[in-house]
Amino acid sequence: MFVPWLVAFIAVLSAQVESAKILGIFWTFGRSHYITGSVLLKTLAASGHEVHVLSSVEDDTNIPNFKHELLTGIQGPDILNKNKSVISHIVEFIPLLNNNVEKFWKNEAVKRLIKTKPKYDVVIVLTVFNDFVLALSHYLEAPTIIYSAMSTNIFNNKYVANPNLPYGENMVIPLNTFIGRLSYISMNVIMSAADRYVLGSIQNEITKKYLPGAPSVEELIKNVTLVLVNTHFSIESPRPYVPNMIQIGGFHSQKIKKLPEDLQKYLDSAKDGAILFSMGSVVKVGENIPEEQLNIIMTGLGKIAPIKVLFKSEVEIQTAPKNVLVSKWLPQNDILAHPNLKVFISHGGLGSTTEAVYHGVPLLGIPFFGDQKTNIASVIKAGFTIGLDHDKMTQETFDSAIRELLTNSTYAANAKKRSSLFKNQPVKPLDNAIWWVEHIIEHKGGQHLRNVGMDLEWYQLYMVDIMLFFVVVITTILVISFFVTRWMMRKVFKLFSQNPKKVKKQ
Ligand SMILES: *[C@@H]1O[C@H](CO)[C@@H](O)[C@H](O)[C@H]1NC(C)=O
Ligand SMILES: *[C@@H]1O[C@H](CO)[C@@H](O)[C@H](O)[C@H]1NC(C)=O
Ligand SMILES: *[C@@H]1O[C@H](CO)[C@@H](O)[C@H](O)[C@H]1NC(C)=O
Secondary structure: OHHHHHHHHHHHHHHOOOOOEEEEEEOOOOHHHHHHHHHHHHHHHHOOOEEEEEEOOOOOOOOOOEEEEEOOOOOOOOOOOOOOOHHHHHHHHHHHHHHHHHHHHHOHHHHHHHHHOOOOOEEEEEOOOOHHHHHHHHHOOOOEEEEEOOOOOHHHHOOOOOOOOOOOOOOOOOOOOHHHHHHHHHHHHHHHHHHHHHHHHHHHHHHHHHOOOOOOHHHHHHHEEEEEEOOOOOOOOOOOOOOOEEEOOOOOOOOOOOOOHHHHHHHHOOOOOEEEEEOOOOOOHHHHOOHHHHHHHHHHHHHOOOOEEEEEOOOOOOOOOOOEEEEOOOOHHHHHOOOOEEEEEEOOOHHHHHHHHHHOOOEEEOOOOOOHHHHHHHHHHOOOEEEOOOOOOOHHHHHHHHHHHHHOHHHHHHHHHHHHHHHOOOOOHHHHHHHHHHHHHHOOOOHHHOOHHHHOOHHHHOOHHHHHHHHHHHHHHHHHHHHHHHHHHHHHHHHHHHOHHHHHHO
16 A cells, blocks of 8 residues: 555656746736736745745735745836827837836845855746846856746747747738738837847846846847747637747636635626626726726616626726626636626736636727737637727627627637637646746756757848848849840841841751
8 A cells, every 4th residue: 555655656756856946037017917927936836846036016925935025116117008109108118117127136135146146946037128137047047937928929039039920910901911911020120129229228238237247138038948928829829839938828827716705605696697897907997997988888787787797996986886896806817717707808918818718708808008909809819709999989889799798609609619729738837837947947958949040140030131142143043144145146136137048048
């Protein structure tokens, strides 16, 4: 009895890396980026690793092996202003970036790391316009893994030379047209150039003050071993992924916790169904949704009684109808898992979209900023979402969207289909993420996964130089052939015109 048990125990132990030291650096103005990403760090702690986290988002989780230190001073951009162009968003981001780089290095917890230089087996960095943070993992001489809270795009493809080809969904113009691809690529070129030459040089300059001799951002990104992207092909359109870019979408929604008793009762009693309304952590009902639109929403939700609504809002709402329960905090993922939940009204953040896909709940998407429109566009294509523009929303469009989602079973069926695609994987996303982190620890880096594209310039990677070479060669051959042919024709013509009789004889 005892021996097989012991063998099994040893087998489990040896399949894993022994307790490793892991540093997480989550310097982000996106609260939800930390909330989702920290699930990975906490699970690593629970599987026996010693996890130390520096983050700009507070966290009072008290679990063994998990040490959290708060970093202060980060400032987020005004992403909710839709009037601004991409260029003006970048220009206005510059002073914020200056502040955010300076403030990072001024944090005591960061200074202490520089002073004591502790040994870590791996550093996990959350990136979003903060590549300079990689200077710290370089200094600590630990292999670096990137966690990207976004789906694949130019900002995370660059770490592993994953191809930046037109695979998005956000374009007004279809991507299979020339104009569609042209505008997609042009936008990517502008953003990549701004990221590399404008934002990159600011980060380099300030970082050198605090960490003399730090390599440039451009050099640092070449040493990233692995990128964990918060996406999956059941959420975004299929596209290539190099072997060190791992899709872990759904990793944060896979663990369902028990609902608080009052919510459990509320949802259990919703025999006709329930709806969840939540705009995530950045969009504030009181600040960002004008009264007029809130009235539309409340009136619309009142009409669908006896269907019950859980409505997340940081402010109380006097006009809320009887079937709407307003709450400051709601455990979104656990609510979405409840069988009575029929529709999720969401801003379409990647975390929320993923949770909806995972639990197979039809979406009413009301996007506000950033990648939300792209996310919503992807799930509209998947057939279980209706999208509304919050600026143009009317009572009529809101009511009909809700009615359609509740009554037309196509949406629920498509949501269930996506959910089963999402869940039908050989390994669960969180287990996959843990496996890859341990793989990098075990092999002390990821040199074996590294894509040769990382050593190439963009024009080499996209073979622009090769194509130009072919164009030049083919043009040269054509030009030479043209002149040779013309020369020969002239000769022949001359020959014939000088000896017209000879020709006639033949
Ligand atoms: C955007 O522009 C419109 C029209 O010019 C204006 O009414 C609105 O207040 C602006 N929004 C913001 C957030 O500045
Ligand atoms: C990148 O990694 C190589 C090999 O581990 C190391 O020699 C080099 O110094 C690193 N460079 C940077 C910029 O981190
Ligand atoms: C249900 O929705 C689908 C997808 O939008 C649509 O094709 C279909 O006609 C709708 N069915 C009814 C009965 O309205």
